[in-house]
Amino acid sequence: MFVSFFPKPKLFFISAAAWSLFAVLFWFFGGEQLGAMFGMPPAPAGQPPVLGVPVFATAPFIWFYIYYAFFVGAFYLFWRFYAPHPWQDWSILGSSLILFSTYISVQLYVAINNWRGPFFDLFQKAITTAGSVSAGELYSLFWIYVWIGMTNIMLFVITRFFVSHYIFRWRTAMNDYYMAHWQRLRHIEGASQRVQEDTMRFAATMEGLGVAFIDSAMTLIAFLPLLAALSAHVPVLPLIGEIPYSLVFAAVGWSIFGTILLMVAGIKLPGLEFKNQRVEAAYRKELVYGEDDPDRARPPTVKELFAHVRKNYFTLYFHYAYFNIIRSGFGQADAIFSSLILIPTIAAGKITMGIWQQIATAFGQVSSSFQYLVSAWPTIIELLSIYKRLRAFEATLDGEPLPDLDRHFLEKQSKGQVELA
Template sequence: MFTSFFPKPKLFFISAALWCLAAILIWYFGVRDLGASFGLPPAGPNDPPVIGLSYFWTKSFLWFYIYFVVVVGLFYGFWAITNPHPWQNWSILVAAVLLFLTYFSVQVAVVLNSWRGSFYDLVQKALTKPNSVEPAQLYAGVMIFVVIACVAITVGVINSFIVSHFIFRWRTAMNDYFMSHWPRLRHIEGASQRVQEDTMRFSQTLEVLGISLVKSVMTLIAFLPLLAQLSSHVVALPIVGVIPYPLVIAALVWSVFGTVLLAVAGIKLPGLYFNNQKVEAAYRKELVYGEDHDDRAQPVSVRELFRNVRKNYFRLYFHYVYFNIVAAIYVQADVVFGLVLLVPTIAAGALTFGLYQQIRFAFSSVTDSFQYLVSAWTTIVELLSIHKRLKAFESTLDDAPPTGMQQQSVQGA
């Protein structure tokens, strides 16, 4: 699954994580300010926010572009020299492009949040003081949003296109790897399905989860400082009263609560999904044999196999009932949670309309990032099921007998 596309996967992913962490720390604790030596200083705390596309070619952003290219080049050069891999251009360079596009989309959200503050303050002024704002000012504000939205759409389309090709290249690598060992794998039940379907689903699902995780982390990096800054406008929180960094703490507590709640509610789903693939594969296998052999796929045996399929599906449906109830209640509560937090502050008249919009968006961005496991839980469950099947499949090549659920998958999936 990984060896076919990445050089020395365990070491590669560990080094990638450590390199990213080091790059972030080096940027925030030194290199960002070093840009001033090259005429590319960072924005000062008293500088007005840059609203619109010009944000993306400010001096600090240009310096970041240079830094990003250098960091990626060093990482790629290290692996290309120490452990060259036929798919290294895709697994490293294209992955870095996807990382940059994800970061760029997060920054678009930051720009939109800055726009919300100024535009909705302008709307408030127009509503409270008639004829104090020219229509041209409002039209100009709307046009800024349209331009930023067009950029967001363009980046999203480009990102989706590259992701699609990245996924297929990864699937190609796995396909080539498994087919090169086909004589040893062909006797395993469901071998054709695992090479044809599971490799596609695994690469696609893991890439979607990976991009979502990276975006969540980058959103936290971008919006947590902003949320901490906006917390200064909050008078007090309901029940708990005045606390330091109230919005940050509230976002963290609420997200951890939701993550634990849904993880407990959906704890049985991974095993049921895995069993589902087992019984479906056993049923499909008998039908395939029945195409060529008259003594196979007889009504009695097929009826029993389909009964197993039905039993597992009905169990899955049952457990999804309470999982969906819990998830739906939490999601609906999440809609109003941020508003409830701001009730004392709104009642005290301590916010402008623009600040309110900024706080709501920043708060929802941070909570959505913290709630990564909540939003991705069903996808993670599916991925775990696919991974178990492919892991059992690969165990044949490792000359290691599968154990537990993997043993059941190899013998009777």
């Protein structure tokens, strides 16, 4: 699944994570200020941010583009000489482009959040004092929002187009790799389905999960410092009292609670989803045999195989029922949590409408990013079931024992039993 597309996957991902962490930490602890040596200093503290799309052409952003390109180039050249791989242009440079595009997309949301402050303060002034704000002032701020939105739409379309091609290249790499070893893999139950369908589903699932994960990580990098700064307006939390970086503490604590809650509630689902693939495959395989062999797919056999399908689906429906109750309940609570903790501050009149809008947006972005597992858990369950099926290929190629269910199937097949217990 990974060695076909990435060079030395274990070492590659460890080195990518370490290099990325170093780049991010160095940026926050000196790299950003380093741009001043080249005439591209950070934005002065306390100065109002540049509103709208023009912010992406300012000196701090230009320095970031150079900084990012340097670290990507160094990482790419290292792997190009250390462990050349036929797909490294897509797996390294393609991944870097997706990361960059996602970061810019997140910065567009930061730009919208920066716009909310002056717009809603102006809005509050307009509805508080009649005639104090002209329609032209409000329209001018609306145009800034329109340009941000149009830029975001264009970036989204281009990114999704590229990601789709990126993922299909990954599927192509897996397909070529498995077919090169087909003679060793063909004896595994449902081998043809695993090469054709499971690689397709793996690629499609990774497209959604991968982009969502990158977006969550980039959102945290962009919005956590902003939420920390906004915490100065909310020094006290209900039931807890005064605490430094109160909003960061509340967002992280609430998200961890939700993640653990959903993981515990859905702990049985990956195994059931995997078994569902197995019983469906056994049923489908017997029907395929029955197309050419009149002695196969007899009513008693088909009835028994379909009974296994029915039993697994009904078990899956039961576990999804209480999982969805907990997931939906947490979603409803999450929608009002940030407003709930702001009630004492709002009642005391310590924040303006613009600041409240900025806090609500930043809190929601950070909270939803930390809740990546909550929102993506059903898709992660599906990916785990696909991974378990393709894991039989990996085990065969690595000379390891087959997973228990695959070994169990081969034992039953050798005894002439077609059903799947």
